[in-house]
Amino acid sequence: MSAPAGSGGALRVLVVDDHEVLRAGLVALLGAADGVRVVGQAADGPSSVRAARELRPDVVLLDVQMPGGDGLSAIDRILADGPATRVLVLTTFDLDEYVFRALRAGASGFLLKTAPPSELVRAVRACSSGELQLAPSVVQRLAESYVAHPPAGQRPRAPGLDALTPRELDVLLVLARGASNAEIGRELHLAETTVKSHVTGILTKLGLRDRVQAVVLAHDNGLVGR
Amino acid sequence: MGSRGGHALVVGVSVAGAAAGVALDPAASAPWDVVFGACLLAGLLTLLRLALRAGARALDERGRARRLAGTSAEEVARRAVVVERGRLAADIEAVVRSAVLRMTASAEVAQRDWDRDPRPALREVQAEGERAALELRRLLGLLRESEQADPAAVAGPAPATALPRGDVPLAAALVALALAERTLYGVQVAGGAAGAVLTALAAGTVLARRARPSLGAAACGGVFTAGHLTGSPVSPGLWVLAVVGVLAWACAARQERLPEGLAGVVLLLAGTGASLAADDPSNAPVVVVALVGSAAGGLAVRGATRSGQRARRRAGERADQLARATEEAVRAQRLSVARDLHDLVSSAVGVVVVHSGAAEALREQDPAAARASLDVVRRTTAETLGELDELTAVIDRGALGSPAPPGAVEHGPGDVTALVERVRGAGLDVSLTVQPLGPGVGAALTTVVYRVVQESLTNVARHAPGSSVAVEVTTRPGEVLVDVVDDGPGRGAGARRGYGLVGLAERVERVGGRLETGPGPGGRGFRVRARLPAEVGA
Numbered sequence: 001m002s003a004p005a006g007s008g009g010a011l012r013v014l015v016v017d018d019h020e021v022l023r024a025g026l027v028a029l030l031g032a033a034d035g036v037r038v039v040g041q042a043a044d045g046p047s048s049v050r051a052a053r054e055l056r057p058d059v060v061l062l063d064v065q066m067p068g069g070d071g072l073s074a075i076d077r078i079l080a081d082g083p084a085t086r087v088l089v090l091t092t093f094d095l096d097e098y099v100f101r102a103l104r105a106g107a108s109g110f111l112l113k114t115a116p117p118s119e120l121v122r123a124v125r126a127c128s129s130g131e132l133q134l135a136p137s138v139v140q141r142l143a144e145s146y147v148a149h150p151p152a153g154q155r156p157r158a159p160g161l162d163a164l165t166p167r168e169l170d171v172l173l174v175l176a177r178g179a180s181n182a183e184i185g186r187e188l189h190l191a192e193t194t195v196k197s198h199v200t201g202i203l204t205k206l207g208l209r210d211r212v213q214a215v216v217l218a219h220d221n222g223l224v225g226r
Numbered sequence: 227m228g229s230r231g232g233h234a235l236v237v238g239v240s241v242a243g244a245a246a247g248v249a250l251d252p253a254a255s256a257p258w259d260v261v262f263g264a265c266l267l268a269g270l271l272t273l274l275r276l277a278l279r280a281g282a283r284a285l286d287e288r289g290r291a292r293r294l295a296g297t298s299a300e301e302v303a304r305r306a307v308v309v310e311r312g313r314l315a316a317d318i319e320a321v322v323r324s325a326v327l328r329m330t331a332s333a334e335v336a337q338r339d340w341d342r343d344p345r346p347a348l349r350e351v352q353a354e355g356e357r358a359a360l361e362l363r364r365l366l367g368l369l370r371e372s373e374q375a376d377p378a379a380v381a382g383p384a385p386a387t388a389l390p391r392g393d394v395p396l397a398a399a400l401v402a403l404a405l406a407e408r409t410l411y412g413v414q415v416a417g418g419a420a421g422a423v424l425t426a427l428a429a430g431t432v433l434a435r436r437a438r439p440s441l442g443a444a445a446c447g448g449v450f451t452a453g454h455l456t457g458s459p460v461s462p463g464l465w466v467l468a469v470v471g472v473l474a475w476a477c478a479a480r481q482e483r484l485p486e487g488l489a490g491v492v493l494l495l496a497g498t499g500a501s502l503a504a505d506d507p508s509n510a511p512v513v514v515v516a517l518v519g520s521a522a523g524g525l526a527v528r529g530a531t532r533s534g535q536r537a538r539r540r541a542g543e544r545a546d547q548l549a550r551a552t553e554e555a556v557r558a559q560r561l562s563v564a565r566d567l568h569d570l571v572s573s574a575v576g577v578v579v580v581h582s583g584a585a586e587a588l589r590e591q592d593p594a595a596a597r598a599s600l601d602v603v604r605r606t607t608a609e610t611l612g613e614l615d616e617l618t619a620v621i622d623r624g625a626l627g628s629p630a631p632p633g634a635v636e637h638g639p640g641d642v643t644a645l646v647e648r649v650r651g652a653g654l655d656v657s658l659t660v661q662p663l664g665p666g667v668g669a670a671l672t673t674v675v676y677r678v679v680q681e682s683l684t685n686v687a688r689h690a691p692g693s694s695v696a697v698e699v700t701t702r703p704g705e706v707l708v709d710v711v712d713d714g715p716g717r718g719a720g721a722r723r724g725y726g727l728v729g730l731a732e733r734v735e736r737v738g739g740r741l742e743t744g745p746g747p748g749g750r751g752f753r754v755r756a757r758l759p760a761e762v763g764a
Contacts, residue, residue, distance in 0.1 A: 021581075113579065114356045117583025
């Protein structure tokens, strides 16, 4: 993480929401939290892309349902410009189709606008360290979203997949159902630390930012029963 | 006329008629002739009654088909939308508005306690906001959900069995009667064991009366002919009249294709007529008269039944058409309300939760900013409440001409009457019987009663346009029973699900009750029945 000098190692956050009052609330809330610094704000997709390019935030807190629907396309470009940046999607309802499209576009997780404030801060931190998980119910709906909207065209199989060891593939398949490391360990009779190193190996070989994207990749490549 | 009363009347009239005949002409009458005459008369009257019943049913069906044909699709759709809007307003009121109301109240508490400790109230606002978002999502999801077939509704009526129940006992009784009569008239009967077997066989052919009537008739005629040709004739008796009458009737009324039915009648007539003319000339004319009379009656019933079926098919098609038009209109209405609701409430709830969090977090380090956030919370809840009231007022005014009284979340039994009145005003044919619920029934239960009636009527307006509905609220020891029955096309015309019945079942179960849905009495129409446990005051 390349936090510029002067930020005191605090997590740098860009807040993007078209609703001004809500955005102000988020900024105030995050600003009050220790170790988090709001470095910028934006009200639409294009300006969020510009701001991200300029500010290089660790986390972009992004409302995908902004008018014009440009939140989704912004994800792609933000991630292309700054591979180290993670996008945390803000939404009113957790099982919205928007959420799944955002995850498939590369978002590292999502957060409800009605989540308790402590949860908001926790999620921003977890997101920056790649530890966010998807609840099994969300993973299930993600799978359904693949059925409803199959990936456009026949995508090439993710190249790293063939480099995975059989054990890593096992871990990936369980992980793709939304299981935590402890749950994966129980199911595959592995120690949690072993699972953790497998997950790290998987992410490295597949070139992924975090486990949420590992879940998405597994679905994208049809590894999970459809 | 009740079926049992009808039978009694037939028997009574027959006995009286036969007795009168004997009284008029005592010289020619033996006791046997009285019995014979009574049976004959009873048979004729039964035929007449069946024919009249079939005619009445056909008239009924034709009336319904005419009524539906005369119903305008726009009008039906308009009515359904009217009823739907009423329900939407009530839903928003019960689900969303009450949540926003609680948030408003907690925000006021936070304001009051600002200098002491507003944190519990602020957390309450956040928790309420979370709950409101959940409820809102459920409501919006249900509103947007496309109608799906109810898997339970797919099961059609059980297929007809090859040998309908009731035919076996009838055949057995007639075989027994034939053999008994054979013994009774023993002196005059020729043919020995072969004759007895043929007699039993001839009587047994009624077994086919529903499954294969023409085949049964042909077989019966064949057995009579065989008896005549082999010199072991089928023995005479009242049973012949019964068997011949039943088969001729069945051929004419029931045989799938008319030519086959008529062929059955002709074969029956030829077989029995020719044999009897040779073996039992004195009884032959009566048998022929019974046979031809039954066939004529059967033909009349056939005509009536077929015309009734055609009318029912027409009515069903029209009802489907109306239901589709209604579906479309209601769906558009729901989507538009969902859109309004989402615009109005979704982001407001987010704002309220985030700012109450900010107020809580900033209170120590930046009191002015915290204060500003609390103001945002209070302003937003108040505005949302006002906008919600405006929305429900518009929805409900559009529907029923007057806005719902503000804050009217609980519904008493009097409201059911008012509801039915309003729905009648919208053009639905509803009859209502309400027993007073008594003092032991709480507000929660009365609300559920109201919702059951409301939901069911909405359902009728949408899925069974042009039908009439009976609403009944009865109290029994320990329970309240809500029954809503319509005489519409039932399950057949589209699935009767809607977001209504699913949500309604949840509501009913929440108060410990049970919701049953299915065909109405006699397998016609649709019935919604809720059993709600209640400590009903004596």
